[in-house]
Amino acid sequence: MADKQMKRYTREEVAKHNSNIDLWIVIDSKVYDVSKFKSLHPGGEAVFLEAEIAGQDATDAFYSLHRHEVILRPQFSRLQVGILTDEESVIYGRVCGEPSTIPYGEPTWLSDGYYSPYYKESHRNLQKAMRKFVDDILLPDAVAREADGKRPSTRIVQAMTDLNINTMRMGPGPHLKGLELMGGVTSEEYDYFHELIVFQEIARCGERGYIDGLQSGAVIGLPPIINFGCEALKAKIVPEILSGEKFICLAVSEAFAGSDVAGLQCKATKTPDQKHWIINGSKKWITNGTFSDYFTIGCKTDKGLTAIVVERGEGVETRLITTSYSTASGTAYITFDNVKVPVENTLGPEGGGIFVILSNFNHERWTMCCNSARSQRMIVEECLKWTSQRFAFGKPLNAQAVVRNRLGAMISRTESVQNWLENITHQMCNMSYKEQAQRLAGPIAFLKLYCTRCAQQTAIDAVQLFGGRGLTKSGMGQLIEQFYRTAPFDAVLGGAEDVLGDLGARQAMRQMPKNVRL
Numbered sequence: 001m002a003d004k005q006m007k008r009y010t011r012e013e014v015a016k017h018n019s020n021i022d023l024w025i026v027i028d029s030k031v032y033d034v035s036k037f038k039s040l041h042p043g044g045e046a047v048f049l050e051a052e053i054a055g056q057d058a059t060d061a062f063y064s065l066h067r068h069e070v071i072l073r074p075q076f077s078r079l080q081v082g083i084l085t086d087e088e089s090v091i092y093g094r095v096c097g098e099p100s101t102i103p104y105g106e107p108t109w110l111s112d113g114y115y116s117p118y119y120k121e122s123h124r125n126l127q128k129a130m131r132k133f134v135d136d137i138l139l140p141d142a143v144a145r146e147a148d149g150k151r152p153s154t155r156i157v158q159a160m161t162d163l164n165i166n167t168m169r170m171g172p173g174p175h176l177k178g179l180e181l182m183g184g185v186t187s188e189e190y191d192y193f194h195e196l197i198v199f200q201e202i203a204r205c206g207e208r209g210y211i212d213g214l215q216s217g218a219v220i221g222l223p224p225i226i227n228f229g230c231e232a233l234k235a236k237i238v239p240e241i242l243s244g245e246k247f248i249c250l251a252v253s254e255a256f257a258g259s260d261v262a263g264l265q266c267k268a269t270k271t272p273d274q275k276h277w278i279i280n281g282s283k284k285w286i287t288n289g290t291f292s293d294y295f296t297i298g299c300k301t302d303k304g305l306t307a308i309v310v311e312r313g314e315g316v317e318t319r320l321i322t323t324s325y326s327t328a329s330g331t332a333y334i335t336f337d338n339v340k341v342p343v344e345n346t347l348g349p350e351g352g353g354i355f356v357i358l359s360n361f362n363h364e365r366w367t368m369c370c371n372s373a374r375s376q377r378m379i380v381e382e383c384l385k386w387t388s389q390r391f392a393f394g395k396p397l398n399a400q401a402v403v404r405n406r407l408g409a410m411i412s413r414t415e416s417v418q419n420w421l422e423n424i425t426h427q428m429c430n431m432s433y434k435e436q437a438q439r440l441a442g443p444i445a446f447l448k449l450y451c452t453r454c455a456q457q458t459a460i461d462a463v464q465l466f467g468g469r470g471l472t473k474s475g476m477g478q479l480i481e482q483f484y485r486t487a488p489f490d491a492v493l494g495g496a497e498d499v500l501g502d503l504g505a506r507q508a509m510r511q512m513p514k515n516v517r518l
């Protein structure tokens with residue numbers, strides 16, 4: 001029943017319902033009868049019988065211990081029996097489809113009264129459409145699948161296909177030609193800032209394993225085919241993946257080698273008639289591998305590392321690896337046992353696999369930064385809310401200078417990550433794919449290294465602010481717990497931090513002018 005139609009009570013009237021058998025409380029001007037509920041309350045019965053709670057305004061006590069969404073659940077909202085005379089409820093949580101009202105809850109370009117040189121009307125239109133899609137459609141499935149560990153539901157894959165979201169996640173290019181994009185964006189105007197928006201809005205669902213389950217294998221496994229595959233291969237595989245009919249993943253890392261791509265042991269040898277590859281070996285930690293139909297892999301061949309596309313079939317086995325994030329991502333251990341693949345499935349020149357894989361890494365790492373930057377912002381928002389509504393030592397947490405100092409550091413990191421990301425994205429918008437491969441490998445490696453270090457420090461800070469709740473999978477700190485558990489993923493996937501730092505520094509050293517001196 002809407003508040004307006006509810007019976008009005010004065011605070012004095014509510015106060016009379018303060019006994020074990022007749023017990024009311026007020027939360028945000030709404031009057032709740034908890035007489036029966038109290039024995040079912042997960043936090044125990046006794047809390048309701050305290051003198052400052054029974055028949056009293058329990059708003060601060062409630063928000064010190066529960067997320068706003070708790071009181072919105074139908075089984076609890078129906079405990080409401082009235083509303084206070086001459087008062088209205090004022091507290092709200094996340095409003096579906098709307099921008100956050102929390103300071104730093106949105107990047108500068110989405111914050112009222114601030115400016116950015118990078119975003120145009122088409123970016124704003126896409127952002128609004130994506131936000132609505134994520135809040136209304138994606139989020140409920142993300143929460144459910146993260147909990148049951150199943151891959152994203154077919155209807156979500158279908159919805160994303162219908163809205164061309166997966167095609168947009170391949171970046172700007174001819175694959176978008178003629179498509180109607182969300183927010184009325186045309187394929188000609190679609191640039192990397194549009195793509196950044198797609199990734200950052202999806203990141204807001206906050207369910208890290210699920211996000212990877214959302215065909216992130218295609219985001220990294222399909223571009224090598226688009227950029228280096230022969231026409232026949234592209235004509236067959238690209239439509240199958242973009243229509244959501246089939247799934248693909250990028251399978252590079254192995255039990256034997258991860259960041260050391262040159263040390264891979266999976267081997268491809270040609271048949272005597274030179275028409276097929278015979279592939280033997282294994283791959284480990286392959287995102288979406290359990291449900292993929294195609295595998296873009298790196299293999300040792302006589303001419304060196306070569307990229308090849310393998311179709312699921314005889315000799316290909318995948319099994320689930322349980323990592324510290326949810327199994328919604330379909331992370332797999334894959335074995336190839338005498339798998340026969342046509343040589344036409346080779347991507348780029350034989351022996352040129354390192355270039356195929358490395359040039360793809362730039363885009364992959366950049367998408368990870370988009371995701372991580374937005375996730376860090378969400379954690380900042382959670383911490384700003386928590387520290388203002390949680391009371392300790394008689395004051396809100398944010399009344400302590402040490403807490404504000406920690407918040408300040410978290411905000412600074414989040415802002416610097418987003419601003420650097422936007423600068424790199426601007427470079428990508430102005431460079432060809434080849435120029436990006438040549439000039440941005442170092443900067444993107446540094447960005448990812450910086451981004452994931454910031455994320456991990458922010459995760460540690462957030463746990464300090466939330467205490468035990470930051471380590472508990474349900475309740476107030478559930479997003480913090482998940483972020484703390486999964487932030488290290490981005491620091492390893494797509495290149496470990498130390499490897500990336502080295503890569504960027506080596507590139508800088510190569511570019512040093514020969515004759516310059518101090």
Ligand code: HEM
Pocket residue numbers: 025032034041042043044047048053058061062065066067070071076079474475476
């Ligand atoms: C209609 C009002 C209330 C409802 C529907 C409600 C519901 C819940 C639920 C579902 C939980 C489980 C944890 C979670 O999902 O967040 C919980 C935990 C708890 N609740 Fe309530 N609650 C209400 C009011 C209160 C009040 C007024 C107090 C204290 C004065 C309180 C104290 C607690 C405590 C101490 C916990 C355990 C929190 C923890 O483990 O961190 N609850 N409540």
